[in-house]
Amino acid sequence: MSFLHPWAVGLAALASLPVLLHILRRDTRRRLAFPAIRYLQRARERSARAIELRDRLLLATRCALILTLAAAASGPLFGRGDVSDHFPTDLVLLIDNSGSMSRLAGGITLLDVQRERALELVASARSGDRFWILPCVGPALAVGVPAEAAARAVELVGPTDAAADLSAGVREALRLLPAGTTRAREIVVLSDFQDSALQGKPVDLPDDVRIVASRVDADSANAALLDLTVEPPRPGHDGAASARVASFGPMTSDTVEARLVVDGETVSIARAGIGGSVVLRLPDPGAGQHAISVVIPPSGARFDDRRPFVLRVLETPSVWHSGPPGSYVSRALETLASDGGLDLRSTPGTATAWFVEGQVEGSAQVASNGAGPLWILTPPADDELLARFNSTLDRLAIPWTVTLVDTPGRLEIASSPAVPGLESIRLQGRHRLTSAGAGADTVFLRASDGSPWLVGGRASGRKYLLIGAPLVPEATDLPVSAEMLPFMETVLFDWAGLGGELPAPVTAGTAALLPADADSVSTPEGETLRVDGGSPYVPLRVGMHEIFRRGGGTSLLAATAPASESDLGTAAPGRLAGSDGSARIMVASTGRQWRAAMYGSRRGRPLAPYLVALAVFLVVAEAVIAAPRRGTMVARHHHSAGGRS
Amino acid sequence: MDARSSPDEDSRERAGAIRTPIEQLDPAALATLGNLEFVAHSVVEGFLIGLHRSPHRGFSVEFAENRPYVPGDDVRYVDWRMYARSDRYYIKQYEEETNLRAYLALDTSRSMDWTSTPGSLLTKLDYGRLLAASLAYLLLRQGDAVGLLAFDERIRLRVPPKATKSHLAPLLGSLARLRGSGTTDAGGAVQEVALRMRRRGLVVLISDLLVDTGETLHALHYLRHQGHEVLVFHLMDPGERDLPEAGDAVFFDPEDETELRTDSAALRPEYRRAVEEAVRSWGVECRRMGADYHLFTTDTPLGAVLGEYLQKRSRLG
Numbered sequence: 001m002s003f004l005h006p007w008a009v010g011l012a013a014l015a016s017l018p019v020l021l022h023i024l025r026r027d028t029r030r031r032l033a034f035p036a037i038r039y040l041q042r043a044r045e046r047s048a049r050a051i052e053l054r055d056r057l058l059l060a061t062r063c064a065l066i067l068t069l070a071a072a073a074s075g076p077l078f079g080r081g082d083v084s085d086h087f088p089t090d091l092v093l094l095i096d097n098s099g100s101m102s103r104l105a106g107g108i109t110l111l112d113v114q115r116e117r118a119l120e121l122v123a124s125a126r127s128g129d130r131f132w133i134l135p136c137v138g139p140a141l142a143v144g145v146p147a148e149a150a151a152r153a154v155e156l157v158g159p160t161d162a163a164a165d166l167s168a169g170v171r172e173a174l175r176l177l178p179a180g181t182t183r184a185r186e187i188v189v190l191s192d193f194q195d196s197a198l199q200g201k202p203v204d205l206p207d208d209v210r211i212v213a214s215r216v217d218a219d220s221a222n223a224a225l226l227d228l229t230v231e232p233p234r235p236g237h238d239g240a241a242s243a244r245v246a247s248f249g250p251m252t253s254d255t256v257e258a259r260l261v262v263d264g265e266t267v268s269i270a271r272a273g274i275g276g277s278v279v280l281r282l283p284d285p286g287a288g289q290h291a292i293s294v295v296i297p298p299s300g301a302r303f304d305d306r307r308p309f310v311l312r313v314l315e316t317p318s319v320w321h322s323g324p325p326g327s328y329v330s331r332a333l334e335t336l337a338s339d340g341g342l343d344l345r346s347t348p349g350t351a352t353a354w355f356v357e358g359q360v361e362g363s364a365q366v367a368s369n370g371a372g373p374l375w376i377l378t379p380p381a382d383d384e385l386l387a388r389f390n391s392t393l394d395r396l397a398i399p400w401t402v403t404l405v406d407t408p409g410r411l412e413i414a415s416s417p418a419v420p421g422l423e424s425i426r427l428q429g430r431h432r433l434t435s436a437g438a439g440a441d442t443v444f445l446r447a448s449d450g451s452p453w454l455v456g457g458r459a460s461g462r463k464y465l466l467i468g469a470p471l472v473p474e475a476t477d478l479p480v481s482a483e484m485l486p487f488m489e490t491v492l493f494d495w496a497g498l499g500g501e502l503p504a505p506v507t508a509g510t511a512a513l514l515p516a517d518a519d520s521v522s523t524p525e526g527e528t529l530r531v532d533g534g535s536p537y538v539p540l541r542v543g544m545h546e547i548f549r550r551g552g553g554t555s556l557l558a559a560t561a562p563a564s565e566s567d568l569g570t571a572a573p574g575r576l577a578g579s580d581g582s583a584r585i586m587v588a589s590t591g592r593q594w595r596a597a598m599y600g601s602r603r604g605r606p607l608a609p610y611l612v613a614l615a616v617f618l619v620v621a622e623a624v625i626a627a628p629r630r631g632t633m634v635a636r637h638h639h640s641a642g643g644r645s
Numbered sequence: 646m647d648a649r650s651s652p653d654e655d656s657r658e659r660a661g662a663i664r665t666p667i668e669q670l671d672p673a674a675l676a677t678l679g680n681l682e683f684v685a686h687s688v689v690e691g692f693l694i695g696l697h698r699s700p701h702r703g704f705s706v707e708f709a710e711n712r713p714y715v716p717g718d719d720v721r722y723v724d725w726r727m728y729a730r731s732d733r734y735y736i737k738q739y740e741e742e743t744n745l746r747a748y749l750a751l752d753t754s755r756s757m758d759w760t761s762t763p764g765s766l767l768t769k770l771d772y773g774r775l776l777a778a779s780l781a782y783l784l785l786r787q788g789d790a791v792g793l794l795a796f797d798e799r800i801r802l803r804v805p806p807k808a809t810k811s812h813l814a815p816l817l818g819s820l821a822r823l824r825g826s827g828t829t830d831a832g833g834a835v836q837e838v839a840l841r842m843r844r845r846g847l848v849v850l851i852s853d854l855l856v857d858t859g860e861t862l863h864a865l866h867y868l869r870h871q872g873h874e875v876l877v878f879h880l881m882d883p884g885e886r887d888l889p890e891a892g893d894a895v896f897f898d899p900e901d902e903t904e905l906r907t908d909s910a911a912l913r914p915e916y917r918r919a920v921e922e923a924v925r926s927w928g929v930e931c932r933r934m935g936a937d938y939h940l941f942t943t944d945t946p947l948g949a950v951l952g953e954y955l956q957k958r959s960r961l962g
Contacts (some may be wrong), residue, residue, distance in 0.1 A: 033895040035756035035855055036885040039923060043888075043915035051911045227686055626910065 004075025011070035077604030088128035096191030098164035101216035114190035162509020169202025184601035213573030221249030222300030235341035239282035317498035323357030328479030752852030758825020761884020784799035796834035797827035832860030
C-alpha cells in the first residue's frame, strides 16, 4: 500500500470531528419549550434502543465517510498496478552472456530469451527511468541511459564462451547504482543461474535495492569434451590427444563420434562412450603452426563441443654437444640423430640447443657466446671444476648453484609421468641444486628426498635446463639404464621444447598478452579487431584467434571454454545475496512471472474511485439513516388535509 | 350590552372585506379583527347565518318568546296555554332554552400559552379564549346561562352562570385578561365545577389535556355521575401533533421545566404514535363515560368547533 498524497492521510484525524461535535454540541444545543414533552418522553422510552442504534450508526457512518474521503484524497494505491505506472527507477540489467547461455530453449538461445525479456522491461520504462546495461562478460554497454539507448545497448550484448560470475556482476551493479537518491533501485539479473556462476561470496544487499532474477532453463541435453591432454608427435612417433566425454541431461545415444581436426582436416576419428574417454591419434603435421581441435557433434552447449589447441612444430632441431668424448650423453645424442630426430652439430654455430656437460671449455663457450638459443647444462664430474661451473651459472644469471654434500645418501629420481621408469634410477646424492631465489623456474624432476634434480627456466632471455648431477655412472645409474634414451627425448623435445611448442590454450574470458608487434586479431567468427601490440587480449569465443603482426607474420591463439562452464547444474538465485537479502530476490521463471516481477516500484492500483463510490454509498446511507420515517410523512399529510382527528 | 353595537367601524370594514365566511377564517387571522366581543359576535352570527342554509334548518336557534307555529316545528315546544287563549299555535321556545346552564372550564396553564409558530398560529390559550368567547356569545344568544372557570393548578377565575345579555361583556372582559401561568390541575377544576353546579348542566372543558389523566377522567366521570353533560374540547397545536423538525435539541416543559435532550427527527414516528394513542385513549375514556370528546388543532376554523357544540346542544334539547 502506498499513497500519492501521503499528507492527506492526516485528514483521517477529521474522523474524530463527528465525535467531538457530538460532545461539544451537548452543551450548545438549542433549548426549546415544548408542552407536550410527555409524548416525547413516551416516544423516547419506546424507541430508545432504536435511537441509540441509529445514533451509533450515524456516528459510525459519518466517521467512516470522513475516513473514506481522507483516504480517497490521499490517493491510496493497492497491490501492483500496471507495469508502466511505477516510480522513477534506476535499473541495472545484468545480462548473463556466458557460454551456458548459448543453449537453446524453445528454439532460441537462452541469451536471446533474456534479451527479449530485457527489451520487454525497457519498453515498459517511464521517462524518468535510467538504465545500466551490464553484460556478465565484458564491459558495461550503457551507463545511466534512458530507455531508447538502453534498448540499443541490450541488442549489443553478444554471446561469449566465457564463464560468468554473477556475484561479482551484482557487486559491480551495486557499485554502478547511484545511492542516496529518492529513486527506486533495482538489479535485474537475467541468467540461467548456473551453479558455477554462483560460487562467489554472497553480496550484502542494501535494504533499498531489490533484485529480480529472471531465470530460464534450457530444454536440451549437452555433451561436453573435458580434460583435454595432448601428447605432441615426435620425430618418428605420432602424438595423441585425449579427452573425457561428459553428458548433462539425457542423451539420445550412449556414444558420440570424436574427431581430431588439424588445420581444417579431420585426421583421426574415434567413438567415445558418454562418460568415458577418447584418445585420438595425432600424426606429425610437419613443421609449422597448426590449429588443431578435438570435436564432437553439436549438442546443447556449443562451446564445449570442441577443444582447440595450437601446435607449433619446429624444423629438425640441431644440437651442439660439449662434453667428454664418448660420454653417455654423446652416445645418446648420436643415437637420436641416427633416427633422424635431431641434427647433431660439431660446432655451436647455428645449433638450436647447446648441451654442455660441465666442461670448462663448453661452459666458457656458453658464457662468452651468450647467443646460444637454449642451454642444457650438467655439473662437471670433476669436483674441482664445480666452482667455475657455478661461476658460469652466475654469469648466465641462472639462479641455481650446484653444491656437494659431505655425507651423501642413496637417493632415487622421483617418478614422473613424462618418463615412465625413472623412479628406479639411483642417484649418488652428492650433488645438490640450491635455488638462488628463482621462484618462477620449473622443477621437472626431483630426488626421492624432494630436492630438485632437473630444473628449467629462462635466463638472460634464453631458455635453460639444469640437470642436478653429472650424467655419469658415478653420479647416477641413469646413463647405463634403459630409460636413458626416453629421458634424453623428453629433455630435448618436451622440456627443452625442441620437438615443438604446445602453448596452453587461453580460457575464454581471460586475458592473454599479445605479442609486441601484434596489429590485429581475427576472431573465430571472422571479425577483425584492431589491437595494440603487447596489450592484453580477452578472447570471448572458443576457437582459433589469429593474431596478425606488423611484420607480416601471424600467430594463433587457441581459446577454450572454462571447464566449469560445462557443468550445467543450476542453483537458487537466492545464493546471490546473504541470508538477509535472499528474501528480497524475486525469481521469475515463466514469462508471466517475469511480467509480474518487473518494476518493483509500481504504484499499485488506485483505490480512489472505489473509495469515492464508497463515500457516495455512505452519504446515501447517512441520509437514509438520518431521514424521518415514512410514517411521519403520512401523518403530516393526513393532518393538513383533515385538521382534526 | 348589545354585541352588535360594540365593534368599532374599522373592524367591521375589515370583517366585511373578507370574502371567506368569517367562521371559516383562520383563527389567527380572526384574532386580528378586533376585541373579543366583536370577534365572538362575528363568528357566531356568521356561523348562524350559514347554519340557516345548512341541513340543520328546522332546529330553531332564533330566540322568541312566542312565535307562530309553522309546519315542521317540534310539537314538544307548542305553548298550549297560548293555544287555549288564542286558539293559535305558538312555540314556547323561550322557556325551554333558558333551562341550560353551561360552564366553560378553560385551562390557562403555562402549557396552554404556547404556539409552535408564533405570529402564524394562536397559542392554545388564545384559541381557547376565542372559542370560549364564541361559545359564551352563542349560549347567551340562545338564552342559556353561561359561566366561566379559568384554572391552572388553582382556580384563577370564576364567573357564575347567568343568562342575561349584560353578562356577556364582563365575561368576555375577564376572558381577555387571562394570562397563561402555572401548572395544570384540571381534575381539581372540574371537581370545583361539579360542586358549584347544583342543577344539571353542560360543562365544556377547553384544555390541551396535558394534565393528570387519571384525576381528570375521575373528575369528569364524577360530573357525568352528577348528571351533567360534558363536552371536552382537546386543543392541540399542530406542532404538538407532529413533532417539529428541531433536530438535536433540549426540549423542556414550560410548566415544570422538565428537560429532555433528544433528536426530534429520530423520534417523530414514535412521537406521532404516542400522540395518537393519547388522543385515542381520551376519546375512548370520554365515550365510555358518555362525554363528548373533540380534538382540534389551533389552526381549525372556529365554525367547526361551534358545529360540534350545536350538535351536542341539539341532543340536549
